[in-house]
Amino acid sequence: MNRSRTRFAVPALLTGLTLALSGGGAQGSGQTVTILINDSPWFPGFRAIAEQYQKETGNRVNLNVTPFAGMLQKTQNAVTARESEFDLVNLNEQWYMRFYADGQITPLRKIDPNFKLDPQIIEYDYATRWDARLGNSTRNGEILGLPINGNIQLLYYRKDLFDKAGLAAPKTWADVEKAARASAWAAPSSSRSSGCWAPTASPASAGPRRCAAASPGGCCCST
Known part of the structure; x- marks a missing residue:
């Protein structure tokens, strides 16, 4: 060619x-x-x-x-x-x-x-x-192009902090947003916290996956 x-x-x-x-x-x-x-x-x-x-x-x-x-x-x-x-x-x-x-x-x-x-x-x-x-x-x-495949998204969250806040494991993106609004640690206001939310452009993903390992600040991220 x-x-x-x-x-x-x-x-x-x-x-x-x-x-x-x-x-x-x-x-x-x-x-x-x-x-x-x-x-x-x-x-x-x-x-x-x-x-x-x-x-x-x-x-x-x-x-x-x-x-x-x-x-x-x-x-x-x-x-x-x-x-x-x-x-x-x-x-x-x-x-x-x-x-x-x-x-x-x-x-x-x-x-x-x-x-x-x-x-x-x-x-x-x-x-x-x-x-x-x-x-x-x-x-x-x-x-201009055609997709070969989409990235698979996994949602990790601090189970201990969800339990403390009385929140159930999120099953939908609406649940994730609700948890973000209800959780003080999701929007940290002090330098001691390291909470974060990382929304992605591909919500057509696998269901949330629980991460039992504790991490400083209670980070709830979609990656």
């Missing part, structure tokens, strides 16, 4: 691969697509899907597997180079907005004008889209 450009499509599931290849030829034409992807625990699953894709299309998938610690720098080098060896890149959720904002990602509809996002795909606060005019991810933004 022609790589004399520095703008990429962002892969996820193999829909991204199919669309990228459709821009250079028909399925089954024996083309090769090269993906920059990090070596994460879920990588074997992605590799298995890539292998199945190769069997079904006759195209070849070359996975450039890089340790997570080096992914950001390698991606930045790729998009600033005159030519790149990669057709697709896998971006961590912490990084994608900087690449969107800099215009370094090719909208999927520029690859396939008829592309429509599968309604079964969870967009995670529209992280798949970018509105260049507003400079933010929005419902009506252009589709």
Whole structure:
């Protein structure tokens, strides 16, 4: 494939691969697509899907597997180079907005004008889209990528402090907010306390998990 450009499509599931290849030829034409992807625990699953894709299309998938610690720098080098060896890149959720904002990602509809996002795909606060005019991810933004997977969230809390405050284990995000408002230690007013609340953008997570180990200040965090 022609790589004399520095703008990429962002892969996820193999829909991204199919669309990228459709821009250079028909399925089954024996083309090769090269993906920059990090070596994460879920990588074997992605590799298995890539292998199945190769069997079904006759195209070849070359996975450039890089340790997570080096992914950001390698991606930045790729998009600033005159030519790149990669057709697709896998971006961590912490990084994608900087690449969107800099215009370094090719909208999927520029690859396939008829592309429509599968309604079964969870967009995670529209992280798949970018509105260049507003400079933010929005419902009506252009589709720039597809999610491979979402982070699993775990909620840790001090059981002893919850018991002291007469609070039950939170089962919903409304329960978490209620506990935060009811607990003096959740909003510390003295330097002796180290309580904290760290809300995340992905509440579609596993249920709260109890952490029995005591920590100074009674920290209740979602990470």
